[in-house]
Amino acid sequence: MDALLDLLKKNARESDATLAKLLGTTEQEVRARIAAYEQEGVIRGFQALLNTDRLDTNDVRAVIELRIRPEREGGFDRVAARIGKFPQVESMYLMSGAYDLLLFVKGASLQEVANFVSARLAPLDGVLSTATHFMLKTYKDQGVLMESEPHDDRLQVCP
Amino acid sequence: MTTDSKSAPDFVAPHVRSLPKSGIRDFFDIVAGRKDVISLGIGEPDFQTPWHIRERAIEAIERGATRYTSNLGAPELRQALAAYMRQSFQSDYDWQHEILVTVGVSEAFDLAMRAVLSPGDEVLYHEPCFVAYAPLIRMAHGVPVPVETFRKDDFRLTVAELEKKVTPRTRALLLNFPNNPTGATLDRADTEALADFAIRHNLLVISDEVYSELTYEGGRHSMAAIPRLRDRLIFLNGFSKAWSMTGFRLGYACAPAPLTDAMMKIHQFGMMCASSISQTAGLEAVRHGDAAIAEMRDSYHLRRNFVVASLNEMGLDCFMPRGAFYVFPSIQSTGLSSKEFALRLLNEYNVACVPGGAFGACGEGFLRCAYATGMEPLKEAMDRMKTFVRALAH
Ligand SMILES: Cc1ncc(COP(=O)(O)O)c(C=O)c1O
Numbered sequence: 001m002d003a004l005l006d007l008l009k010k011n012a013r014e015s016d017a018t019l020a021k022l023l024g025t026t027e028q029e030v031r032a033r034i035a036a037y038e039q040e041g042v043i044r045g046f047q048a049l050l051n052t053d054r055l056d057t058n059d060v061r062a063v064i065e066l067r068i069r070p071e072r073e074g075g076f077d078r079v080a081a082r083i084g085k086f087p088q089v090e091s092m093y094l095m096s097g098a099y100d101l102l103l104f105v106k107g108a109s110l111q112e113v114a115n116f117v118s119a120r121l122a123p124l125d126g127v128l129s130t131a132t133h134f135m136l137k138t139y140k141d142q143g144v145l146m147e148s149e150p151h152d153d154r155l156q157v158c159p
Numbered sequence: 160m161t162t163d164s165k166s167a168p169d170f171v172a173p174h175v176r177s178l179p180k181s182g183i184r185d186f187f188d189i190v191a192g193r194k195d196v197i198s199l200g201i202g203e204p205d206f207q208t209p210w211h212i213r214e215r216a217i218e219a220i221e222r223g224a225t226r227y228t229s230n231l232g233a234p235e236l237r238q239a240l241a242a243y244m245r246q247s248f249q250s251d252y253d254w255q256h257e258i259l260v261t262v263g264v265s266e267a268f269d270l271a272m273r274a275v276l277s278p279g280d281e282v283l284y285h286e287p288c289f290v291a292y293a294p295l296i297r298m299a300h301g302v303p304v305p306v307e308t309f310r311k312d313d314f315r316l317t318v319a320e321l322e323k324k325v326t327p328r329t330r331a332l333l334l335n336f337p338n339n340p341t342g343a344t345l346d347r348a349d350t351e352a353l354a355d356f357a358i359r360h361n362l363l364v365i366s367d368e369v370y371s372e373l374t375y376e377g378g379r380h381s382m383a384a385i386p387r388l389r390d391r392l393i394f395l396n397g398f399s400k401a402w403s404m405t406g407f408r409l410g411y412a413c414a415p416a417p418l419t420d421a422m423m424k425i426h427q428f429g430m431m432c433a434s435s436i437s438q439t440a441g442l443e444a445v446r447h448g449d450a451a452i453a454e455m456r457d458s459y460h461l462r463r464n465f466v467v468a469s470l471n472e473m474g475l476d477c478f479m480p481r482g483a484f485y486v487f488p489s490i491q492s493t494g495l496s497s498k499e500f501a502l503r504l505l506n507e508y509n510v511a512c513v514p515g516g517a518f519g520a521c522g523e524g525f526l527r528c529a530y531a532t533g534m535e536p537l538k539e540a541m542d543r544m545k546t547f548v549r550a551l552a553h
Pocket of ligand 1: 159202262263264265266289335338339367369396397398399405408409410
């Protein structure tokens with residue numbers, strides 16, 4: 001992967017000036033490359049990575065496995081596109097194995113997520129079955145541990 | 160009783176008493192205990208030891224692999240190190256007789272000196288350099304002979320300087336590239352010229368290549384890759400830096416059997432063996448550590464770019480080092496001595512860098528900044544240094 005993308009993956013808030021120094025290039029060049037990635041649709045956005053367990057909300061998250069009847073033309077894409085438009089769906093992947101789509105869904109309560117599954121997803125044309133698993137705690141997300149390892153405890157000066 | 164009663168200090172041997180404390184230690188004492196200091200004075204990776212290596216150490220303890228190993232080191236580890244030497248440098252070392260696993264490069268270096276030096280033997284070593292060399296040469300009753308390296312040569316060691324210092328009593332040449340504290344590296348022509356010099360003067364070469372894996376450009380040029388040197392080379396390497404395993408205390412020496420055997424004799428009586436748990440971790444590291452090393456190397460590489468650009472931008476002349484994780488900017492333009500600069504930077508801006516003089520007299524006028532530190536503190540440190548340098552100019 002391009003070192004610029006690597007750096008942005010690690011810290012999307014890095015300034016253009018710092019990125020330029022890290023990569024041995026100019027700020028203009030950094031801005032142009034980011035703009036190009038956005039244009040090409042490689043960079044889809046910049047978000048903060050939150051440990052929502054630490055936030056004072058009652059939001060619940062669920063992982064939902066969907067089995068789907070593929071269509072003659074377009075396979076799973078059309079159904080996936082319809083499901084993806086629901087704002088409750090945070091992530092969605094096409095999977096190999098026992099089911100077809102894996103969804104990460106957010107809701108304000110257990111009830112709300114359950115309703116979403118029974119009223120919105122299950123009745124959709126082509127959906128054969130659903131299996132819902134509620135998430136209890138986040139340990140790691142996007143490569144980031146929610147509990148960091150102990151802080152830098154190195155000697156302050158050493159050879 | 161005719162003699163006066165002795166007190167504790169009298170029992171310290173005179174040659175130890177006269178051993179100066181390390182300049183780094185001095186500076187450590189000044190920094191120690193201060194809060195909110197951003198330290199660029201740490202010669203140690205900031206990365207945690209890769210998890211798969213730590214995991215293996217835990218497993219070693221669970222399995223009960225917690226006994227003495229063979230004095231030379233666990234056979235599987237020595238075999239893996241032989242394979243590593245072949246792959247990295249195309250050099251063949253017989254794992255049964257030519258590889259010794261030690262408690263860090265530190266012990267390996269100490270063993271090498273004690274194994275080869277007779278009282279009064281001179282050892283050529285280049286400055287600025289790692290602080291342990293001269294004292295350990297001296298403790299082995301040798302005579303350390305410093306050879307200067309210069310900013311104009313990007314701190315490479317030149318044969319011309321060596322020729323000025325070599326005498327009939329010179330026994331060995333000590334090399335450390337990539338270098339602590341300058342980050343200097345050697346290219347192929349340099350290693351060839353140094354090899355020729357050693358052969359011409361019939362010297363043993365001890366090459367501490369603990370930063371070899373942390374080479375960013377220009378390729379890794381090891382003394383171990385020069386076949387005609389093989390018979391007079393002690394190659395030292397370890398896991399502290401590239402694998403981020405400082406606390407495991409694990410290193411090794413590769414040398415012809417008679418030299419390995421001589422070092423092993425001292426090691427078997429003085430140390431018995433390196434920690435068996437660390438050896439298990441080290442085996443995991445050489446076998447499966449490549450991806451983790453590459454990731455850390457890439458990160459150091461970018462940070463080096465950042466620090467060198469920042470220092471040059473603020474007016475502190477700094478060459479682009481190709482290895483290790485140090486930069487060695489000149490602070491001569493500020494008119495301060497290295498020590499004054501470092502002390503004021505610490506006292507007024509809470510940033511710790513080691514004054515170049517701690518690494519030998521010719522390090523005066525320079526500063527060692529280690530960039531084995533996270534990007535956020537590194538940025539903050541560069542900002543504070545810039546403010547300091549600007550304030551000095553007014
Ligand atoms: C050049 C050099 N050699 C050796 C060492 C010590 O390494 P080890 O941890 O393997 O004893 C260091 C550590 O700072 C070093 O910079």
